Amino acid sequence: MKKIAGYSLIAVVGLLSACDKKLDQNPISSQATETFYVSRNDFIQGVNAAYNGLRTWPDRMLNLSETRSDNLYAVSDGGVREWEGINSFHKTIAGNAYVTEAWSGNYTGIFKANQLLENLSLKGAAVITDAGLRTRLEAEARFLRAFYYFDLVRWFGRVPVIERSVTPAEALQIGRSPVTDVYNLIISDLQFAAASLPEAYAAAADKGRATRYAAKGILALVYMTRSGPTYDIKGPGLGLNEWDKALTLLDEIINSKKYTFATKYADIFDYDKENNAEVIFDVQYNTGSTPVVGSTFPWLLVPDTWFQSQGKATQGGLTIRPISNNLLNSYESADTLRKPLTIQTGYTNNGVTETRSFFKKYVNLTRVPNNRLDWPINFIALRYTDVLMLKAECILHGATGTQAEVDAIVNQVRKRAGMEDPVSNITLPQLMEERRKEFAAEGTRWHDLVRSGLVETVMTNWITQEDVGKVMQPFQKNYILYPIPQSELDVKPGLYEQNLGY
Template identity: 70%
Template structure:
């Protein structure tokens, strides 16, 4: 749980007012000159950028987890927004989850651009040179973070690296993915060099240089994924060795370690543990509310009611796929913690399963479903280790099959499973699936792996018992440009193929 003052500032800062996605209008010069008058103003501006991370976990659950073969999210309680995501419907350009991904990320980019602009113009007000450099590095990390999220979901997006007026924004087209990556890599390289390794307790949760390195490694790996002949996140590059180098730097730092208990990674009483490299931080009981909502996103309301708790907002069940359930061995201790296998409500048995990874029934907010106090881990040490194994299997120099086996078996033993040898890429992908289910990584893993067409096609054929899903097409690897963006200035953007 984050320091209270950090969150109050983050949501009440002058710069925290919403801005339109295309309407990248800078704060008026009068307001800017009034606001940026002392070092603390720049800190508030930095906090305002972090505040745009609040919905990041929900987005990954809605657009990555629900899109993947982890869930068969066909609703039996009315039409739900997630059904079009799960079923590969072509008419989702107006979907609220798709629109949120575009607008919130660009809002964060806008705020980062304003801070970077003001650091350049008024940075002399900050006499602490190290603080000024750190704020620049934080802003660049977050700008890269938001842009990477956009690239993975939409492919081409407009590059806006400075504050622009509304009219200027209306003339900025989408740029090729490779050009967006150029900005991302530049920002992350600066951040990885200039961010501190750690922070004092009051600033816990800010990006460190190892958070930047984790993001940098994942960018290298994502760029190295196949293109699928679409303008998506993969460029078919062979940057597995570059990624491995960065991952090894995180491991060699000694700042993080592998917890022996899987459940303790996600404990409400063990936040900021040794596994956590970067997370989205929440605090409860504050005004305005700055808690999380992601714990209940994949959880049906009737389950909370069956346990004597108030409804939270997850509505009807988004069932875990039979394929995922069958992937767990009987002895795998991760399954019971991650997945609720049925329950009874008002005397009626619900036999389907759902993801409950972030729910502790003793911690359910009593007054506000928007106020869960658990942090969402974006990058954790187990992920770094398994990404290292993936790079080695992809041919990165500096690793061996023995290294891969050791990493995977460390994860398996923690889960109560026997060791295996000669781990393949497909086995690693399956092990990642069981380890990170509910963390929003599955869709991105499938895309990066090059196996998404084969896996999703076979999965739909076996899983779609209600015949609700469209046949998988490679165009569905990315989402459509939100219809609101197309309508803002007709002709500025071209809709992604397949929608």
């Protein structure tokens, strides 16, 4: 039997498709890999295909992190929407499309990475005479596999760990692995990537490929996430106190001098300044191609009526996902540069005035594409400001460093936002609030709350204050994790047990 490895039990099939990155590549068909991996370019196309799984990752961060957090009070006024169950902590979201996509999308990416790695092992030396290129391709694939598994463990906790091609019969015997086992693979892959990837790429066609500093940054975040509290839920936090391990990696990025703190906040997200010196790793898109491989995340949290009010075609955001009053009121009056770029407060369309606010950080009205699935902007997964603020977080958790270093980092960020008056003696909750405003609409908030140990207190208090419609369920720690998709549970009852609370 031909080996296949889709890993989502409902789609245990081999999948190869064109890469959606701005990388020099051609479409890959679903032909058998036995006949595909026969040339140097085939292997390059294979690793490019592994990047394909990143295409929906930004949408996932907005749907599952921003919407789950205290940044949005996402109660629909136009019928039942998928995001309502996410926002309101419904127990019946195992069939939610966003939850299902998080599982299947990541495992499709893992399949492609494993497929490339397996063929490198079997044929790579014979086909690719350049040992340096072989190592780089392996490191890229392992970086991506680790990226996808890290995404899975943060959403679902225990997940099946698969490092090779398996038959459908084998897949039906593979249950969920302990979180420690998932992390062991993630860390091994990222350590290899950090040691083997180049610091940068010379060719323009290679823009967007993972670098050693991207691997170090994600590995640092892995150590920080493992160091978070366990909550007794078999989730991403293991209470391991690896803050110094993370700090060492973050300092290596800082000391490399490869990246700089942008002078202007708006420049980070400028359509004409992609791949700027703030960007350590981003999800790249290419517009105007067939098939369409642009981005969809810019409009995801934006109501269609706002686009109409600006004379633009509707995009698909449908009704508004309002920003919470709690977040709106948290901005200081001097925060004059971040808030207007990130948030649209009110508009009028066809004589109807909308007073609620929504995120518009990545929207440029002069660049609205003809196809709503083809926006021409990348999504930043890790940027230099994040590295600086993660360093401050490590120090506050007891890693080597001083309060003065923490304060200096926060004041640097605040000054760029327009706040000249320095602050001192920053605490962990204060740092998280500063991160909340700095990275609003970038999908970090939920993970920040979980990692920092603040999620129970913050979300419980927030629901009490914000839920004027009385539609949200009381917060419980089991909701830190999402449910295993019902479609996966149904394939072979008993193989996966559902996460508690659902």
